[in-house]
Amino acid sequence: MPYSLNFKPRYLLVSSFMLMMILFNPVVQAQNECSTKIQDAQKLYEQGMIEEIPKMLAPCMQDGFTRTQVIEAYKLIILSYLFDDNQFEAEKTMVEFLKKFPEYEIMPNDPVEFVYLFESYRTTSIFSFGFTAGFNMTDPRIIESFSVYDQRNVSLKNTMKPGFQFGIGVGRYISRKMFVNLELKFSENRYGFKDEVITPLPGLNGISSVTYSEKLYKIMMPLSVSYEFSAKKLHYFLRGGFSVASITGVTGTASRQFTEEIAPVPGETNDIAKYRKNIMYAGIGGFGVRYKVPHGVLTAELRASIGLNNIVRPEKRFENMQQIMKSYYEDDNFSINTFSFSAGYYFSFYKPKKQADR
Amino acid sequence: MSRTLFIFIWLVLLASCDKMDISPAQADSFIKFYNTFPVFTGSDVKEIPGKGYVILGTVTSNTEGRQICLIRTDLYGNSVDTARYYGTTLDDEAVCIQVLSDHGFAILGQTTDATNKKAAYFLRTDSIGNIVVERTFSGTNDIEDIVPENMKVDAEGYFYIVGYCLCK
Numbered sequence: 001m002p003y004s005l006n007f008k009p010r011y012l013l014v015s016s017f018m019l020m021m022i023l024f025n026p027v028v029q030a031q032n033e034c035s036t037k038i039q040d041a042q043k044l045y046e047q048g049m050i051e052e053i054p055k056m057l058a059p060c061m062q063d064g065f066t067r068t069q070v071i072e073a074y075k076l077i078i079l080s081y082l083f084d085d086n087q088f089e090a091e092k093t094m095v096e097f098l099k100k101f102p103e104y105e106i107m108p109n110d111p112v113e114f115v116y117l118f119e120s121y122r123t124t125s126i127f128s129f130g131f132t133a134g135f136n137m138t139d140p141r142i143i144e145s146f147s148v149y150d151q152r153n154v155s156l157k158n159t160m161k162p163g164f165q166f167g168i169g170v171g172r173y174i175s176r177k178m179f180v181n182l183e184l185k186f187s188e189n190r191y192g193f194k195d196e197v198i199t200p201l202p203g204l205n206g207i208s209s210v211t212y213s214e215k216l217y218k219i220m221m222p223l224s225v226s227y228e229f230s231a232k233k234l235h236y237f238l239r240g241g242f243s244v245a246s247i248t249g250v251t252g253t254a255s256r257q258f259t260e261e262i263a264p265v266p267g268e269t270n271d272i273a274k275y276r277k278n279i280m281y282a283g284i285g286g287f288g289v290r291y292k293v294p295h296g297v298l299t300a301e302l303r304a305s306i307g308l309n310n311i312v313r314p315e316k317r318f319e320n321m322q323q324i325m326k327s328y329y330e331d332d333n334f335s336i337n338t339f340s341f342s343a344g345y346y347f348s349f350y351k352p353k354k355q356a357d358r
Numbered sequence: 359m360s361r362t363l364f365i366f367i368w369l370v371l372l373a374s375c376d377k378m379d380i381s382p383a384q385a386d387s388f389i390k391f392y393n394t395f396p397v398f399t400g401s402d403v404k405e406i407p408g409k410g411y412v413i414l415g416t417v418t419s420n421t422e423g424r425q426i427c428l429i430r431t432d433l434y435g436n437s438v439d440t441a442r443y444y445g446t447t448l449d450d451e452a453v454c455i456q457v458l459s460d461h462g463f464a465i466l467g468q469t470t471d472a473t474n475k476k477a478a479y480f481l482r483t484d485s486i487g488n489i490v491v492e493r494t495f496s497g498t499n500d501i502e503d504i505v506p507e508n509m510k511v512d513a514e515g516y517f518y519i520v521g522y523c524l525c526k
Contacts, residue, residue, distance in 0.1 A: 144381055148391045150437045151380060238362065287363065324389055 034064030041076050050080040054089075071101060075114055082113050090117060095352055098123060102350035103292040105233055122355055124173040125348035132299065132344030133166035138189040140214075143310050144333040146317065148324060149197040149208075156332070159192035161213070165340060167220075174225075181224050181239075189216045189336055195329070210329045211264070212254045216276070216336070220245035222284055222305075235297075239286035243305060250276045254327035267327045275316045275331065281308040282338075292348075300343040307335030380434055390435040395419055398427065401452040406430075406461060410438065414455040414465060423449040426467045426479075428487050442487040445469060450479060456511050461485040464517055466509040469494060476503035478519060495519070500526045 037060055041053050057073045065073055074097040081090035094117055098104070102123070106115050137160045147154050167185025174180055196209040224241025252272040257264040288301030310333045317331055324330055392398065395417035402414040410432040417427045426444040431437055444450070449470045456464040462484045469479040477496035483489055497504050506521035 141375070144379065144384075146384070146388075148389050150390070150392070151434065152436045285369070318387065318389060328391055330389065 034060035035066075035069065038065070038069050038072055038076075041073070045076055045080065048083075050083050053077060053080040071097075071104065074101075075110070078117065079111055079114055082117065091354070094118065094121060098350070098352035102348065102352065103294060103296075105292060120355055122351070122353045124176060124179075124350075126172065126351045128171040128296065128346040128348045129168070130171075130296065130299070130344055130346030131166070131168050132183075132185075132301075132342040134164070134340055134342030136163045136165055136187065136189065136338050136340035137161070138163055138191040138216075139337045139339070140191045140193065140332075140334045141307060141337050142332045142334045146330045146332050147195050148328050148330050149195055153197055155196040157194040157196070159194065159213075161190035161192060163188040163190045163215075163338075165342065169344075169346070171346060177228050179226050179228065179237075181222070181226065181241075183220075183222045183224075185220050185222065187218055187220065187338070187340075189218070189338060190214070191216075191336060193329075193332065207260050208256075208258055210254060210256045210327055212252060212327070212329045214250060214252045214272070216247060216311075217249040218245040218247045218280060220280075220282075222282075224284055224286075226286075226288075228290070233291065235290040235292070237288055237290065239284065239288065239301070239303065241284045243282040243284050245280040245282065247273070247276055247278055247280055247311065249273055252323070254323055254329040256327045256329075265327075267323075270323065272320065272323075275313055275320055277309070277311050277313055279309075280311050280335070282306055283308060293345075296345055296347045298343070298345055301341070303338075303340045303342065305338040305340070307337055309335060311335055385433040388435045390431070392429055392437065392441070395427075399452075402454040404455055404457045406457055409433070409461070411435065412455060412457060412463060414452045416450070416452045417443065422447055424451055426450050426452040426465065426481075428455075428463070428465065428483075430487065439486070444481055444489070445479070446471075448472065453506050454509055456509060458482075458511060458515075462490065463487065464509060464511060466506050466519060468504075468506055471496065476505060478504045478506040478521060480509075480517070480519065482517075497523055502526050 037056060041056055044050070044053055044056070054077045057077060061070065061073060074093065078090050078093050078097065081093060098121055102125070106118060139160045140158050142156065142158065145151065145156055147156070165185050165187035167183050169181050169183035171179050171181045190213070192211060192213040194209060194211045196207050198207055220243050222241055222243035224239045226237040226239040228235050228237040230236070250271070250273045251269050253269040254267040255264045256267070282305045284303060284305045286301050286303035288299060290297045290299045312331045312333050314333065318324070392413070397418040398415050400413065400415040404412050406412055410430065413429040413431065415427050416424050418424050428442045428444065429437055430439060444465065445467070446469050451468045453466045453468060455466070458464060462482065465481040465483065467479040467481070469477050471477065475496060477494050480493040480495065481489055482491035495504055501523045503524040504521060505523065506519055508520050510518045512518070
């Protein structure tokens with residue numbers, strides 16, 4: 001009678017589980033043994049029997065401990081060396097610890113001796129590289145108003161509209177509390193203008209208006225310095241800097257409404273890049289938070305970017321005759337202020353080093 | 359910390375303020391549209407030295423036919439007051455305007471009477487457009503219509519109106 005391979009799924013599951021138990025049993029066993037070693041080492045430390053601690057914990061340092069236990073073990077070993085007046089081994093172990101856990105933050109219950117030694121090392125990243133993305137609201141700031149309507153009677157309104165931005169950046173600490181950032185970002189900014197004027201006619205009195213919406217695309221390079229201050233595990237920072245942007249594209253749509261009772265006449269969307277300057281300068285200020293995670297930091301930031309220069313080419317103002325004649329819209333001299341929220345991740349590269357001033 | 363944030367927010371708000379001033383450069387070139395009646399036909403424009411411009415045109419109204427319209431502007435083309443309208447209850451049409459030495463205006467137009475005869479219509483106003491003198495020159499005998507075309511003012515303040523007439 002031929003054999004048939006008719007495995008039932010239940011048997012397959014049970015046998016797989018058993019196989020895994022056999023394979024991973026030594027690791028589990030080692031973890032169980034090692035977990036008690038931390039407590040034993042702690043007891044020895046409290047009793048002042050510090051010489052045995054490094055040897056006792058050494059076998060479990062590679063794969064016997066969980067991440068939290070490894071950290072605890074390093075702390076115990078470092079403290080043991082410190083109390084044993086073995087500064088050389090303590091520092092060597094601290095360097096090893098910082099290489100393995102560069103993002104470690106001092107805890108409130110860490111012994112002062114450990115904290116002192118820890119802070120004598122450069123624990124900030126030497127370099128970080130990451131990406132951020134988010135959304136923005138853009139407020140056009142009128143530098144000088146222009147209108148085909150009577151400027152004594154026209155009412156000018158600006159509209160903030162949502163856009164987005166994303167980009168990459170590099171960062172470097174220049175001191176324990178300050179870091180510089182150079183970023184390269186692409187953004188879409190959207191904003192609008194509305195010119196309203198009252199039509200003073202019997203029977204037809206109403207508000208005649210023109211609404212103009214613009215989409216601006218730019219590649220910007222912000223350079224900023226941030227001051228960091230920590231609260232528990234969070235690192236808050238204030239940022240200040242400067243940004244240069246290359247305007248890569250601009251489109252505009254104007255629609256005109258003769259009176260409120262009549263539906264607006266929608267305009268066409270036109271490429272108006274030639275009526276805008278190529279370069280935009282901005283001052284930046286921001287407030288954010290950084291949270292250290294393994295191998296990097298998560299970052300979230302609210303940023304204000306204040307446009308410094310007029311982005312309209314004054315010499316081209318009257319060249320867009322189609323827009324002026326059809327929609328009654330004439331460009332103001334303006335710059336754009338952007339308020340953005342970005343979140344991202346920065347990979348951090350550490351090189352723990354004893355600081356000269358400690 | 360809160361003070362720093364307050365200063366930061368204050369600076370951002372300050373930087374967000376719009377500036378609505380008009381620079382003197384805007385007097386060099388501008389394009390303006392004047393919202394009066396839906397149909398406005400421009401006839402003449404003159405500069406008032408150092409003050410601005412005066413624009414003369416004809417508007418079409420639904421109730422009072424066509425009327426002569428006067429708009430005064432500043433150096434930037436912005437109206438200095440509301441537009442003024444002149445003429446009879448029938449159709450009138452603007453022809454030309456002269457700025458006088460006292461900054462008043464001499465306006466030449468054409469009017470139509472009840473029998474549909476056309477006549478020259480002359481106005482002398484003060485500097486803000488109030489009528490000082492109003493005259494209508496219509497044809498007599500076999501002259502059907504008078505069609506005014508231009509007007510000049512000499513140094514002594516005499517007005518010369520030229521045009522042509524159509525006879526029966």
